[in-house]
Amino acid sequence: MYDNNPTLSGLKNIDESKQGQILFKEQWEESGGSRDKKFYIESYGCQMNFSDSEIVASILAEVGFAPTRDVETSDLILINTCSIREKAEETVRKRLRVFNIIKQNRPGTKIGILGCMAERLKKQWLEQEKLVDLVVGPDAYRDLPKLIGAAEDGHRMVNVLLSREETYADINPVRLESNGVTAFISIMRGCDNMCSFCVVPFTRGRERSRDPFSVVAEADNLFQNGYREVTLLGQNVDSYKWKNPETDQQVDFADLLEMVAQLNPLLRVRFSTSHPKDMTDKVLHTMARYHNICKYIHLPVQSGNSRVLELMNRTYDRPWYEQRIAAIRQILPEAAVSSDIIAGFCSETEQEHQDTLSIMEWANFSMSYMFYYSERPGTLAARKYPDDIPEDVKKRRLNEIIRLQTAISLQHNQADIGKTFEVLIERDSRKSDQDFCGRNSQNKMVVFPKKAGLKPGDYVQVEIHDATSATLLGRIQS
Ligand code: 5AD
Numbered sequence: 032m033y034d035n036n037p038t039l040s041g042l043k044n045i046d047e048s049k050q051g052q053i054l055f056k057e058q059w060e061e062s063g064g065s066r067d068k069k070f071y072i073e074s075y076g077c078q079m080n081f082s083d084s085e086i087v088a089s090i091l092a093e094v095g096f097a098p099t100r101d102v103e104t105s106d107l108i109l110i111n112t113c114s115i116r117e118k119a120e121e122t123v124r125k126r127l128r129v130f131n132i133i134k135q136n137r138p139g140t141k142i143g144i145l146g147c148m149a150e151r152l153k154k155q156w157l158e159q160e161k162l163v164d165l166v167v168g169p170d171a172y173r174d175l176p177k178l179i180g181a182a183e184d185g186h187r188m189v190n191v192l193l194s195r196e197e198t199y200a201d202i203n204p205v206r207l208e209s210n211g212v213t214a215f216i217s218i219m220r221g222c223d224n225m226c227s228f229c230v231v232p233f234t235r236g237r238e239r240s241r242d243p244f245s246v247v248a249e250a251d252n253l254f255q256n257g258y259r260e261v262t263l264l265g266q267n268v269d270s271y272k273w274k275n276p277e278t279d280q281q282v283d284f285a286d287l288l289e290m291v292a293q294l295n296p297l298l299r300v301r302f303s304t305s306h307p308k309d310m311t312d313k314v315l316h317t318m319a320r321y322h323n324i325c326k327y328i329h330l331p332v333q334s335g336n337s338r339v340l341e342l343m344n345r346t347y348d349r350p351w352y353e354q355r356i357a358a359i360r361q362i363l364p365e366a367a368v369s370s371d372i373i374a375g376f377c378s379e380t381e382q383e384h385q386d387t388l389s390i391m392e393w394a395n396f397s398m399s400y401m402f403y404y405s406e407r408p409g410t411l412a413a414r415k416y417p418d419d420i421p422e423d424v425k426k427r428r429l430n431e432i433i434r435l436q437t438a439i440s441l442q443h444n445q446a447d448i449g450k451t452f453e454v455l456i457e458r459d460s461r462k463s464d465q466d467f468c469g470r471n472s473q474n475k476m477v478v479f480p481k482k483a484g485l486k487p488g489d490y491v492q493v494e495i496h497d498a499t500s501a502t503l504l505g506r507i508q509s
């Protein structure tokens with residue numbers, strides 16, 4: 032889920048007839064804003080950050096800023112940042128230096144830092160690192176128009192206030208870089224878990240859930256605009272909880288999933304991320320009841336060893352995790368499960384590392400996001416445990432984890448050869464415009480030759496004839 036590749040989030044051309052871009056165009060015309068100001072935004076980190084950039088684009092559209100892909104001619108350069116690992120922060124600092132060189136040729140241009148690094152370093156950005164004009168935390172995006180105005184008057188502005196209520200529920204995100212078929216909807220913000228390695232509770236604040244009716248309305252709007260898949264996003268979707276203030280009616284995650292799934296059988300529903308301590312059988316049974324809820328669960332294990340899990344403050348142990356996987360296998364036999372894994376957490380022994388390898392095999396993860404431990408200032412682990420695994424050992428353990436996962440993924444995919452899956456066409460494959468690609472319910476990318484009359488957003492039955500560790504190759508069944 033987390034990667035460090037920047038995505039250039041701007042619109043190529045406002046006249047392009049992609050559905051996601053039409054959404055933007057309408058909003059734009061309604062806003063009546065002047066077209067003479069342009070912003071450029073780059074996003075790093077998790078899907079939630081990419082989703083936040085779409086909220087930012089919507090807020091900026093209302094005050095007359097159009098998105099651009101051309102950083103050199105933009106009036107406002109924004110970078111939506113991630114603090115999860117040190118490397119992610121280094122990448123952002125490098126980009127800021129590049130932006131400052133661009134700014135030298137266009138002195139009126141303002142540079143703003145958004146997201147987790149803004150929240151983590153706050154005023155330090157202005158006091159020590161004179162690289163930015165604006166510092167705006169994840170709960171302060173509504174304040175952007177005011178902050179930009181002040182920056183244009185020559186002030187350097189910070190708003191990093193975290194909120195207990197803000198969910199941006201009423202904001203209709205501008206779909207940036209959209210394929211017009213799949214979109215993210217954020218259903219909650221923040222995190223109350225306090226995993227000892229994780230900076231997120233500090234940068235994104237307390238957990239709060241969004242009004243379910245606004246989630247359903249957003250999904251419906253997407254469907255009406257041609258989208259066929261939504262991914263409900265939260266740091267821990269299983270703890271979604273909303274109480275209707277008028278009726279006292281409670282809505283939990285399983286209820287929300289059902290509400291979205293009932294919109295239309297042609298709208299697929301995915302979600303991320305699940306937490307092993309909170310994932311209920313009720314959610315699994317709801318998934319089983321609806322064909323359009325995808326049979327895929329991202330259930331990060333982090334480590335296969337109970338002592339390490341305790342140090343990580345994950346609040347479950349290995350047997351608990353195994354029991355959750357067993358419940359998935361029983362209730363949803365066709366589901367794929369993926370994971371996040373951390374190598375070389377504080378004091379991890381070789382034997383404990385072996386436990387991580389063994390749970391990967393036991394759980395048969397279809398894929399994993401794998402990292403070595405990176406100490407983050409202010410976290411529980413940074414305060415309590417020495418970061419004592421040497422870097423070369425961390426890297427070697429990570430390599431062993433990656434090598435094993437690649438082998439498991441290959442096997443997992445090869446087991447699909449001969450099967451036929453329903454695939455939602457997303458776009459041309461990257462390698463050939465003669466091929467389409469799309470995902471099956473288990474979230475595996477499937478590549479197959481095009482057939483006349485079909486387009487992104489259509490469902491097709493694809494028979495698999497070959498597989499790599501990352502992709503299934505198939506043919507549309509006639
Ligand atoms: N070091 C390494 N990986 C981390 N993650 C979170 N914090 C850290 C850290 N300090 C990983 C976890 C989490 C994913 C989003 O990033 O695996 O699930």
Ligand code: SF4
Nearest residue numbers: 222224225226229231
């Ligand atoms: Fe970090 Fe844990 Fe929250 Fe995920 S659930 S963001 S790992 S604290």
